[in-house]
Every structure is written in structure tokens, then in C-alpha cells.
Amino acid sequence: MTDPVLSVSALTIVFGSRVVIQDLNFKVNQGDGVAIIGPNGAGKTVLLKALLDLIPYRGEIRWSQGARLGYVPQKIVADRQLPLSARDFLAAKVRFLKLPSDELEQVSTELGLTTQLLDANIGILSGGQFQKVLIAFALLGRPNVLLVDEPTASLDELTEERIYELLQSLQKKRGMTILLVSHDLSVVYRNAGLVLCLSKGKPCMGPPKEILTPAMLEELYSAPSLYYRHIHEHEPVIPGAKTTPEGKKC
Amino acid sequence: MLRVQGLLLVLAMFFSLAAALVGCLALMKRMLLASDVISHLALPGIGIALLLKRSPIVGGAATLFLGTFLVWRLQKKTGLATESAVGVIFATALAIGAAVIPNEDLAESLFGELGKLSLVGFLSGMAAVVFVIVSILLLRDQLSLSILSPDLAAATGVNVSRLDLRFLLLFSLTVLVGLRFMGALLASSLIIMPAATARQLADKLTNFVLVAGAASLLSVIAGFLLNAFLFKFSTAGPTITMFSALLFGASLLVKTK
Numbered sequence: 001m002t003d004p005v006l007s008v009s010a011l012t013i014v015f016g017s018r019v020v021i022q023d024l025n026f027k028v029n030q031g032d033g034v035a036i037i038g039p040n041g042a043g044k045t046v047l048l049k050a051l052l053d054l055i056p057y058r059g060e061i062r063w064s065q066g067a068r069l070g071y072v073p074q075k076i077v078a079d080r081q082l083p084l085s086a087r088d089f090l091a092a093k094v095r096f097l098k099l100p101s102d103e104l105e106q107v108s109t110e111l112g113l114t115t116q117l118l119d120a121n122i123g124i125l126s127g128g129q130f131q132k133v134l135i136a137f138a139l140l141g142r143p144n145v146l147l148v149d150e151p152t153a154s155l156d157e158l159t160e161e162r163i164y165e166l167l168q169s170l171q172k173k174r175g176m177t178i179l180l181v182s183h184d185l186s187v188v189y190r191n192a193g194l195v196l197c198l199s200k201g202k203p204c205m206g207p208p209k210e211i212l213t214p215a216m217l218e219e220l221y222s223a224p225s226l227y228y229r230h231i232h233e234h235e236p237v238i239p240g241a242k243t244t245p246e247g248k249k250c
Numbered sequence: 251m252l253r254v255q256g257l258l259l260v261l262a263m264f265f266s267l268a269a270a271l272v273g274c275l276a277l278m279k280r281m282l283l284a285s286d287v288i289s290h291l292a293l294p295g296i297g298i299a300l301l302l303k304r305s306p307i308v309g310g311a312a313t314l315f316l317g318t319f320l321v322w323r324l325q326k327k328t329g330l331a332t333e334s335a336v337g338v339i340f341a342t343a344l345a346i347g348a349a350v351i352p353n354e355d356l357a358e359s360l361f362g363e364l365g366k367l368s369l370v371g372f373l374s375g376m377a378a379v380v381f382v383i384v385s386i387l388l389l390r391d392q393l394s395l396s397i398l399s400p401d402l403a404a405a406t407g408v409n410v411s412r413l414d415l416r417f418l419l420l421f422s423l424t425v426l427v428g429l430r431f432m433g434a435l436l437a438s439s440l441i442i443m444p445a446a447t448a449r450q451l452a453d454k455l456t457n458f459v460l461v462a463g464a465a466s467l468l469s470v471i472a473g474f475l476l477n478a479f480l481f482k483f484s485t486a487g488p489t490i491t492m493f494s495a496l497l498f499g500a501s502l503l504v505k506t507k
Binding site: 049052054073076078083084091092093096137 | 278280390391392394395397398399401402404405406407408449453454455458
């Protein structure tokens with residue numbers, strides 16, 4: 001049995017008098033695809049920041065030796081006037097970390113970033129283009145663990161689908177471990193090997209089929225979930241829940 | 251006298267390049283306006299030094315760096331935006347400066363000509379300017395990353411808090427060199443205006459920095475010449491700033507065409 005790539009024990013994060021995460025314990029193995037879900041304010045982004053050592057915490061976060069982390073942050077609103085191209089941005093990381101000079105071209109080719117896109121200023125890129133640039137930024141330095149925070153927030157469904165396909169192919173091709181914060185439970189159901197749910201009650205972790213049940217979701221989001229119907233169409237699993245014509249996810 | 255003016259012009263030309271570089275980054279960090287008032291932090295030190303018959307530049311440097319450090323600490327400890335932190339410290343510094351600077355020295359403190367430029371003053375000014383230019387070039391990648399996202403920069407290994415302090419100190423050092431011929435009120439004008447002008451004319455990083463450098467250098471040379479041969483004020487600060495403002499106006503015209 002190999003050692004886990006990440007071990008978290010007794011993790012507690014407090015902002016002022018507010019306890020955001022309390023006594024969280026979990027392990028992640030190399031190559032796992034873990035989706036982190038939970039209602040707003042449950043501490044999903046805060047957990048990623050703690051894993052990256054960006055905020056203070058109590059407890060222990062232990063990464064295995066040789067773990068190289070890449071981070072794709074939640075949507076960044078870039079100043080439209082910023083005279084900084086995607087290439088300037090990626091090249092800054094290459095120079096700062098003293099990476100091989102051809103890595104920028106390699107990653108750009110892998111993600112299909114065209115010369116035109118690389119030379120465009122960040123402020124004028126579309127949401128999907130900028131997200132791809134952020135993923136390219138995270139991949140510089142050959143990480144074997146990717147921490148991704150809601151990569152498709154405010155993107156249209158087609159772009160959202162493409163971003164998830166990209167992440168999935170990266171996981172398969174590179175054998176990467178991916179920790180992904182997402183609100184989109186149907187995507188989580190389809191793509192994640194494991195689900196970590198954060199809530200004010202007891203956090204839980206397991207395969208999607210075990211975690212994304214009506215009872216668990218109702219407890220997690222403190223409201224009847226319509227998501228389950230989306231996956232299992234026409235199966236009224238939540239007693240008393242009304243059917244919506246679209247059967248949208250929660 | 252001519253030698254002193256020559257040294258002052260050479261120092262001012264190098265200062266203009268450092269100021270343009272610092273200004274480009276301050277504009278990208280959206281702290282140009284906040285930066286403007288940083289120069290006023292020198293006023294209490296200049297006043298105290300004049301009262302004690304000491305070098306006003308040394309006194310100005312002391313309160314400038316102390317104020318800069320306080321701005322950084324206030325920002326870090328309270329999460330205040332730079333402009334709020336600078337605003338609080340600035341108002342305090344201005345009040346102390348106005349109270350302690352002798353009336354007859356007030357104009358010089360505000361508009362420049364703080365004593366004669368000695369060889370030591372010239373060499374230390376040049377060393378400071380070269381230090382600022384080299385430091386900014388070395389820090390440019392970290393600064394670019396932190397401008398776009400401090401979190402992303404920190405996750406990449408940049409110590410963002412330390413970087414903020416270093417940038418503020420480099421900013422203050424640039425202002426300090428400019429104090430001698432621009433004064434506390436106008437020292438940061440060459441940091442603000444050329445960067446704002448360049449932003450109208452260039453949207454690529456390299457061009458942005460080059461245009462800002464050229465606009466700054468041109469402002470200094472034209473400002474010195476206009477003052478020496480036409481206006482004959484006691485300091486070149488006003489003509490440099492006015493020429494810089496003219497360039498900004500011209501850039502607006504070019505952009506709207």
C-alpha cells in the first residue's frame with residue numbers, strides 16, 4: 001500500500017470568532033480525483049487555501065515528499081486596462097521558478113493556446129479563455145497535484161463541459177491527483193472518484209454514489225435536493241419533492 | 251553653479267527613468283493616487299531637520315521611510331486598502347509638517363530646491379536611482395503575478411506581504427531622490443503622469459514601460475530647459491510637471507483620433 005499524497009488530520013480553521021472548518025480528517029492517494037462540495041460558506045475555498053499554506057490553521061496538513069502543487073484559483077476579475085498579456089503572465093512564472101524556457105510552449109501546445117490568445121491582454125480574454133490560461137499557469141512546473149477552485153463559475157455550459165474534459169484528460173494522461181471545488185453536482189457525479197463534503201455537521205468522504213444520495217444532500221444543503229432527479233430522471237426519490245420541468249441540478 | 255545644474259540635470263534624467271518604471275507598476279497595482287501622497291510623508295522630517303539646522307533630505311528620508319513602514323503595517327494588520335492607510339498617515343504627516351516647518355522654508359519644502367547638490371548628494375542619488383531600477387527589474391515577475399492575483403502569487407511561492415513592503419520602500423526611495431528638485435508636492439508627479447500617458451498609447455507591457463520612460467525623460471529635459479531659459483523659477487519642478495501634463499493631454503488626443 002502506497003503512502004497517501006495528502007493526509008489531513010484535526011484541521012481547524014477559525015476566522016475571528018467564526019469556526020469555518022472544525023476537526024477535518026481525510027486522506028488522498030496519488031491519482032485520486034476528489035470533488036469538494038458543500039453549501040456556500042462551508043469552507044471549500046478556505047480548505048484549498050489552507051492546503052496551499054496561504055492561511056493560518058490548526059491541525060496537520062501533510063503532503064508526501066515529491067508532491068508538486070498546481071493551483072487554479074476561483075475566477076479572477078482582471079482589469080481590462082491591464083497591459084499584461086497571457087504570455088507575459090505565464091512567462092513570469094517560468095522565470096520566477098527558473099523553469100526550462102520551452103515549458104511555456106509545451107504547456108500552451110498541450111492546452112491548445114494559440115499564439116493569438118497568448119499575445120492578447122488578459123483583461124480582454126473571454127471567461128473560458130482566461131480559465132484555460134489559469135490552468136496552463138497551474139501546469140507550469142509539472143505539478144502532480146492540481147487544486148482547482150470552481151473552474152467553471154459563470155461560464156456557459158459548453159465551455160464548462162470543455163474545461164472539465166480538459167481536467168479529466170490531464171488526470172488520465174499525467175496521472176495527476178485533482179482536488180476540485182465544485183457546485184455542479186452532476187459534474188461531480190460523472191467525473192469525481194471521491195467526494196468530500198463539507199458542512200456545518202460532520203464532514204464526509206466517499207465515492208459519489210455513496211455520498212450524493214438524497215438524504216445526504218438534504219442534510220448537507222439543509223433543503224430537499226432536486227439534483228438526484230436530474231441524475232435518475234423520473235425517479236421521485238425525495239418524498240414530497242415537486243418535479244420541475246427542467247429537472248435542474250441544485 | 252553651472253556644474254551643479256549639470257549634475258542636477260543628470261540626476262533628474264536617471265530619476266525620471268526610475269520614476270517611470272515605478273509608476274508603471276503603481277498604475278498596474280491601481281495605487282497611483284495613493285502613491286501620490288506618499289511623498290508628503292517627508293514633510294515632518296524636512297520641518298524638524300530645518301528647525302534643527304540639519305540636512306532636510308536626511309530628515310525627509312527618516313519620516314518618509316517611517317511613514318511608508320507604518321502604511322504597510324496598517325494595511326497588513328487591519329486589511330485597510332492602501333489608499334485608506336496612506337490617507338490616514340498622510341493627513342497626520344501633513345499636519346505635523348505644516349506645524350513644524352518654518353514659514354520661510356515652506357515653499358522650498360513643498361516645491362524643491364532643498365539645499366545645494368554636493369558631489370556626495372549626486373553620487374548617493376545616482377546610487378539610489380540605479381538601485382531602484384535594478385530592484386524593479388529583478389522583482390518584475392513577482393510583481394506581475396501579485397498584481398493579477400495575490401493568492402496565485404503566494405501559491406507560486408511569492409512572499410506577497412514582503413513584496414508589498416519592498417515596492418513601497420522602492421517607491422519612497424524614488425520619491426526621496428525627486429524631493430531635491432521636485433519638492434514634496436510634486437515629487438511623485440513624474441511617477442504618475444508618464445505612466446498615465448503611456449497607458450493611453452501602449453497596451454503591451456514592454457511598450458508601456460518604454461513609452462513611460464521616454465515621456466518621463468522628455469519631461470525632465472524639457473522642464474529643465476524651459477525653466478533655465480524661459481521661466482527661471484527657483485526650481486524646475488513646476489515646469490517638469492506642466493510639460494508632463496502637456497504630454498498626457500497630447501496622449502488623450504492621439505487616443506481619441
